[in-house]
Amino acid sequence: MSLRKLVGVRTVAALIAVATTILLTGCVGGAATAPGGAGTTLHLVGYAVPKEANNAIQEKFAETPEGKDVTWEESYGPSGDQSRAVVNGLKADYVNFSLEGDVTRLVKAGLVDETWNSGPTNGIVSDSTVVIVVQKGNPLGIKDWSDLTKPGVKIVTPNPASSGSARWNILAAYQQVIANGGTEADAKAYLTKFFNHVAALPGSGRDATNAFLNGSANVLISYENEAILARQSGEDFDYILPDATLKIENPGAVLKNANPKAKTYLDFVLSPTGQEEFVEKGFRPVVANTPLGEVSGANNPAKPFPVPPKLFTISDLGGWDAVNAKFFDEGGLVPEIQKATGRSQ
Amino acid sequence: MTPGAGTVDAQPLAPAPPAGAATTGGPGKRHRLPRARSATALTPVSGLGLGIALTWFSLLVLIPLTAVLIQASAGGWSAYWDALTSSQTLAALKLTVGQAVLVTAINVVMGTAIAWVLVRDQFPGKQLLEVVIDIPFALPTIVAGLVLLSLYGPSGPLGVNWANTRVAVFLAFLFVTLPFIVRSVQPVLLELEQEVEEAAASLGASRFTTFRLVILPSLAPAITSGAALSFCRAISEYGSLVLLSGNLPYSTEVASVRIMSSVEGDHLTAAAALASILLVVALIVIITLDVVSRRVARYA
Numbered sequence: 001m002s003l004r005k006l007v008g009v010r011t012v013a014a015l016i017a018v019a020t021t022i023l024l025t026g027c028v029g030g031a032a033t034a035p036g037g038a039g040t041t042l043h044l045v046g047y048a049v050p051k052e053a054n055n056a057i058q059e060k061f062a063e064t065p066e067g068k069d070v071t072w073e074e075s076y077g078p079s080g081d082q083s084r085a086v087v088n089g090l091k092a093d094y095v096n097f098s099l100e101g102d103v104t105r106l107v108k109a110g111l112v113d114e115t116w117n118s119g120p121t122n123g124i125v126s127d128s129t130v131v132i133v134v135q136k137g138n139p140l141g142i143k144d145w146s147d148l149t150k151p152g153v154k155i156v157t158p159n160p161a162s163s164g165s166a167r168w169n170i171l172a173a174y175q176q177v178i179a180n181g182g183t184e185a186d187a188k189a190y191l192t193k194f195f196n197h198v199a200a201l202p203g204s205g206r207d208a209t210n211a212f213l214n215g216s217a218n219v220l221i222s223y224e225n226e227a228i229l230a231r232q233s234g235e236d237f238d239y240i241l242p243d244a245t246l247k248i249e250n251p252g253a254v255l256k257n258a259n260p261k262a263k264t265y266l267d268f269v270l271s272p273t274g275q276e277e278f279v280e281k282g283f284r285p286v287v288a289n290t291p292l293g294e295v296s297g298a299n300n301p302a303k304p305f306p307v308p309p310k311l312f313t314i315s316d317l318g319g320w321d322a323v324n325a326k327f328f329d330e331g332g333l334v335p336e337i338q339k340a341t342g343r344s345q
Numbered sequence: 346m347t348p349g350a351g352t353v354d355a356q357p358l359a360p361a362p363p364a365g366a367a368t369t370g371g372p373g374k375r376h377r378l379p380r381a382r383s384a385t386a387l388t389p390v391s392g393l394g395l396g397i398a399l400t401w402f403s404l405l406v407l408i409p410l411t412a413v414l415i416q417a418s419a420g421g422w423s424a425y426w427d428a429l430t431s432s433q434t435l436a437a438l439k440l441t442v443g444q445a446v447l448v449t450a451i452n453v454v455m456g457t458a459i460a461w462v463l464v465r466d467q468f469p470g471k472q473l474l475e476v477v478i479d480i481p482f483a484l485p486t487i488v489a490g491l492v493l494l495s496l497y498g499p500s501g502p503l504g505v506n507w508a509n510t511r512v513a514v515f516l517a518f519l520f521v522t523l524p525f526i527v528r529s530v531q532p533v534l535l536e537l538e539q540e541v542e543e544a545a546a547s548l549g550a551s552r553f554t555t556f557r558l559v560i561l562p563s564l565a566p567a568i569t570s571g572a573a574l575s576f577c578r579a580i581s582e583y584g585s586l587v588l589l590s591g592n593l594p595y596s597t598e599v600a601s602v603r604i605m606s607s608v609e610g611d612h613l614t615a616a617a618a619l620a621s622i623l624l625v626v627a628l629i630v631i632i633t634l635d636v637v638s639r640r641v642a643r644y645a
Contacts, residue, residue, distance in 0.1 A: 339432060
């Protein structure tokens with residue numbers, strides 16, 4: 001008898017699991033209280049990839065008169081989740097996300113001032129590009145986007161539905177057709193062929209890198225900084241910067257009610273000294289006079305960031321709001337293409 | 346342990362006795378109360394217990410579940426309809442429920458067999474196996490995904506490549522749901538009197554008849570409740586599939602990934618709508634299994 005009741009409880013417990021998926025996604029992380037004593041505590045909420053760069057910048061910031069006595073409380077995770085967590089009350093002074101939309105969400109919630117992107121870099125703190133990663137030695141001889149639809153190519157790219165940053169890759173594959181003189185119909189046709197070669201759509205950029213290294217596919221669509229960082233940590237593969245590709249722009253912003261030091265920090269991030277740390281981890285600088293030095297892991301460490309002949313940006317595609325509605329929302333281009341290709345597989 | 350079906354039935358009765366005691370109370374002699382209670386009435390102590398249990402249960406389960414339903418209904422029926430009629434969502438639901446049913450059916454047989462072996466047989470390494478059974482519970486599911494990928498993926502030692510196929514979804518579900526039926530059947534099997542089986546045998550029943558008419562009816566409630574847990578666990582699985590299934594729409598994408606996608610796209614209503622549909626599916630399965638369990642038990 002008691003077992004039946006016990007079982008009832010456990011069944012309900014299993015149901016909670018479904019419910020909490022929805023309810024608690026936004027509630028990750030917990031802001032700790034500031035340690036007592038002198039100094040300022042700043043809260044950084046960001047996406048996981050630039051953690052090391054951020055930490056290096058913080059160390060340098062601590063050496064400046066303004067940055068002395070600043071201690072950090074940090075929270076890192078998937079960009080969209082982190083942004084939602086801030087909306088749901090996670091304490092933040094400075095945020096660093098992978099997509100502009102994740103800051104826009106905070107603007108809509110009244111947490112970030114509408115003028116956040118009016119500075120000289122338009123709110124962007126680091127750049128990168130979409131690249132094609134191939135196996136060591138490039139056995140398939142891939143040079144450009146057009147080679148990805150040849151027989152035998154199996155592509156892995158993060159899932160554009162569940163990972164916001166994965167959308168850069170899909171947009172790059174689409175827009176390069178137009179940058180090379182094609183029409184929208186040509187671009188759609190290319191993207192359809194592209195999806196026919198997709199072998200897996202893992203949850204995040206890092207998961208996609210893992211799936212590629214695991215041998216699930218022979219081509220990975222990734223970000224230049226992700227490719228450089230993986231090579232810095234000893235992974236052995238080549239990456240190709242296509243002639244036509246999309247510039248990735250990662251925003252940083254200070255919250256309205258943040259400690260004033262957070263603004264000082266953002267200014268420091270945008271100084272050549274701050275940018276240098278992003279460069280070291282494979283990001284492209286957003287400030288022109290940043291010293292580049294040697295970037296290990298880059299194809300050519302001495303000249304790490306060649307500018308592709310046809311580098312387009314998200315504003316060439318109409319900005320994120322338009323792009324999300326046109327490509328990724330229910331009924332958009334990508335779900336439509338996936339419907340066509342998914343059925344045929 | 347109390348918040349089963351019984352407590353929910355008793356809910357309307359719960360406030361009555363304390364309220365009555367408070368208004369008519371005072372120091373007067375009311376010694377008829379404890380004895381005159383009907384079978385469903387509660388003593389003050391058990392009333393308090395019920396109150397605590399219900400509050401706890403509400404805070405943790407009922408209120409959050411209601412919140413999901415409210416969120417889901419925010420967009421009205423059209424949001425529900427849109428969530429259901431998206432062919433991609435439908436494909437994901439079909440895959441998830443289909444694989445969960447299949448996996449649960451296999452667990453019913455294999456889980457019962459494993460529990461039987463663990464209870465009735467003596468063999469070296471039995472203690473170890475007892476412990477190992479629970480590992481799918483303990484392992485973070487993303488690690489489970491990695492383990493399965495290294496074994497059944499493209500560079501696995503078995504030479505099969507099931508990564509990014511439906512087999513991967515099936516395997517991941519099997520892995521994470523394995524312990525449920527084993528662990529629910531085991532204690533019941535331990536309690537079962539072997540003399541009854543011997544008596545059945547001495548009356549001429551074959552082993553199969555004994556199993557069908559004596560053992561199975563006693564195990565049925567445990568098997569079905571384990572099956573319900575296993576099914577519910579499977580339809581909500583996410584972590585182990587992130588690396589393993591490839592999340593290919595119309596092919597290997599499961600319902601929880603669809604929910605994640607809706608959240609990422611800031612379509613919370615669609616996410617909640619799909620979640621509530623999963624809840625309804627789970628409820629239907631739980632009720633069906635309960636009915637089956639009663640039938641089998643009565644058959645005895």
